Amino acid sequence: MSVLLIDDDEINNFISIKLIKKALLNTEIMACLNGKFAIEQLSDIQRKDPEKMPDYILLDINMPIMNGWEFLDEYKRLNIDPQGKSKIYIISSSVFSNDINKAKSYPLVKDFISKPLNVEKIKELFEVRNHN
16 A cells, blocks of 8 residues: 655654554555645656555645645546556645635545544554445
């Protein structure tokens, strides 16, 4: 299983990666510090080897250069994952209901998960989804 983490907070990424590895063995994790870099990486994977698209994308909203909403718009515009292999989850410390509602308005977004992540949230996220 592979996960792409898109978050500009390096400390947060470090912790999230540790938690994901603890919760899920044999998980490949890539981290990108902004949406633009993630779009470039994903476009590259799609071009070279679409089978290697991540199973899950955990996306932060507030980032410099390209935020989570801009990432989603660009992801859709470029049709980066025509097979729909990657499941996108917004992970955010935002508690604004308009952010949560906006996340739900994107058909690409499976769910909104509030930070901080913990092992329980990660297990729940991936276990629930693995049965689909």
